[in-house]
Amino acid sequence: MQTQPEQPPADHAQHPLRQLLNDEFHSRPAPPLVAPALVSRLVFTHDAAALAGESRRLDDAAGRTGLSRLSGSANAILFAGAGFILRWERHTEFSSYTVSCSPTTAGATAATASALDLLPRECLQGIPGQLIVATHVELRAAAEVSPQSVTANLSPTGRQMVAAQVADQAAWVFTDFMLDQGATRFLVLDRSLTPRQAGRTVQRLLEIETYRLLALLxxxxxxxxxxxxxxxxxxxxxxxxxxxxxxxxxxxxxxxxxxxxxxxxxxxxxxxxxxxxxxxxxxxxxxxxxxxxxxxxxxxxxxxxxxxxxxxxxxxxxxxxxxxxxxxxxxxxxxxxxxxxxxxxxxxxxxxxxxLLTQMNRRAHLQLRLQETVEGLSVVAITYYASQLVHYLAKGGAHLLPQISPELATAASIPLIAACAMLGIRRLRKRLQQRENAAP
Incomplete structure (x- = not known):
């Protein structure tokens, strides 16, 4: 009995960008191609201000010219016309217009034929930005155009041709990367490519040319x-x-x-x-x-x-x-x-x-010396006024002790007063110094 795949619970919160990111992952697949085919791409540089109305302008032009919209997203839209496919893509700093068709639909077999000949002019009018890349790719079967016929026409004095066998030698690619009537041209000769391989090969060539010129900016x-x-x-x-x-x-x-x-x-x-x-x-x-x-x-x-x-x-x-x-x-x-x-x-x-600190230290030194000088003068002043008090006391006590002369008492008290004043000042300074050293 075959079981149905388990679906995610419907009650789970969906990330708002989930669908957009998944669509972006699938928005630029390589379309399958079968030889013979013609593919042309135009790339326009633009700025952010011109992006808003580009897809809307293209939708309006497609509606006026009868193109049908096959699929589309915010950055890629696929249109179908009378015998051709138009694909518009928007990138960070450029947008591209890629047209693919068969040579018989283009109605021309000349070397200058391109898929752009089928695109209505209205689709290319009013495109914002400046043209930076124009590329034409011609996909032919190796049985129709042999690689030897291409290499035989190369001239040693002509343009240098770039050539390689690609996809494990399933096809040949020729180009000279030169502008021919305003566009570079690639010739792809299909030996045994599958349609998907042919589409991827052509897309890679278009991207090589696009990114080459954008890199050179x-x-x-x-x-x-x-x-x-x-x-x-x-x-x-x-x-x-x-x-x-x-x-x-x-x-x-x-x-x-x-x-x-x-x-x-x-x-x-x-x-x-x-x-x-x-x-x-x-x-x-x-x-x-x-x-x-x-x-x-x-x-x-x-x-x-x-x-x-x-x-x-x-x-x-x-x-x-x-x-x-x-x-x-x-x-x-x-x-x-x-x-x-x-x-x-x-x-x-x-x-x-x-x-400045040296000057401040010198000034502090001077202030200290001045303070010491002032302290000495303070001792003299204290001694003088205290001796005057002793003199007054001795004169008042002369009636009780007439044998003691006030002058002798004053003279005898001066050394004692000076010593006490000096000791008191030194003790006070020492106590202040201890407090200053103890402060954090």
């Missing part, structure tokens, strides 16, 4: 920042010399102002180029991954896709990588220079604080 940026980066590095080296030669706070303040200005310029450049360089690395990795998925085998006399990318795309990517690294290193050097200047200022502040 970072090269002009790298050349632009390379123009001023050398001057910035020289300026930073001069600032380091000025820090060592600074002899006053005014010199340090001037260097700090120049350092802040240069740091702001570098951080602005980092913020402006980080995304472009990171995207270039990602696109380059996708190009090399798609080439690896082709499983190519060398065709005698022609470079493979991997070789041509290593020879022509990799140096540009290494340039971008080097410029991104120089920017990061320059930012780090600016941070270290700022720390050096801050350390110099901190040392100068500590030196000034030490001088």
């Amino acid at each position: 970072a090269l002009p940026v790298a050349r632009e920042i390379g123009g001023w980066m050398h001057d910035a590095e020289e300026e930073l080296a001069t600032m380091v010399d000025h820090i060592g030669e600074a002899s006053s706070p005014a010199d340090e303040s001037r260097v700090l102002g120049e350092l802040t200005r240069l740091a702001a310029k570098v951080e602005h450049s980092l913020a402006r180029t980080n995304f472009r360089f990171a995207a270039a690395r990602a696109y380059h990795e996708l190009v090399m991954q798609r080439i690896s998925e082709l499983r190519e085998t060398r065709v005698s006399g022609c470079p493979t896709f991997h070789e041509i990318m290593q020879r022509r795309l990799l140096p540009a990517m290494q340039t971008c990588k080097a410029m991104a690294g120089r920017q990061d290193e320059l930012s780090d050097r600016l941070a270290r220079t700022s720390q050096l200047l801050r350390t110099r200022v901190d040392v100068e502040v500590e030196r000034q604080n030490q001088e």
Whole structure:
């Protein structure tokens, strides 16, 4: 007895993005193709502000031209027309329009025939953004067009042809990556591809061309920042010399102002180029991954896709990588220079604080000496006034003891009063010192 698969309980809370994420996973399958076939792709760069109405504009154009919508999601829509299929896809910074048909439907056998000839002009009007990639792929059976006939027409002095056997030698691929009437062209000769294999092979070729040009968008940026980066590095080296030669706070303040200005310029450049360089690395990795998925085998006399990318795309990517690294290193050097200047200022502040503490210690010493002097004068003053009291007492007691002279009594009391006053002051100072030492 066959059991039904267990369904998830209906009372479980569903993640709001579950269906969207699952649809996104299946939104870009490679359509099956059977030779002969023509496939064309247009890729447009755009900004976020232009994304909102792109799918709606395409739906309106499809409705006016009689295209039927087969399937669709937020980022991919499939339309069917009279003998052709149109697929629209939206990516992070570009959107693509891919048209596929058979050559007989296109009604032309010329070398310049493409699937775009069937697409109504209304579908291509008002597309936001700028055209960055235009690619035509011609899929033919090897029995119809032999690979030897293609390689025999290659000229040593003509365009360099890139060729390879792909999909474990189930097909041949030819291209020169040159713009021919505004588009690059690929020729795929099907020897034993299944429809799914043919669709995946064509899709990989389209993605290689798309990601190749998108990766190269970072090269002009790298050349632009390379123009001023050398001057910035020289300026930073001069600032380091000025820090060592600074002899006053005014010199340090001037260097700090120049350092802040240069740091702001570098951080602005980092913020402006980080995304472009990171995207270039990602696109380059996708190009090399798609080439690896082709499983190519060398065709005698022609470079493979991997070789041509290593020879022509990799140096540009290494340039971008080097410029991104120089920017990061320059930012780090600016941070270290700022720390050096801050350390110099901190040392100068500590030196000034030490001088201030030395002056305060000297003043405290002077105050202590002055206090000791005042204490000596206080002993004299106390002795004087106390001896006057004794003198008055002795004069008053002269009637009782006439033999004691008031002057002698006053003179005799002065040493005793002075000694008592001195001992009292010293004892009081000692007690205050003990309290101060005991305080936390």
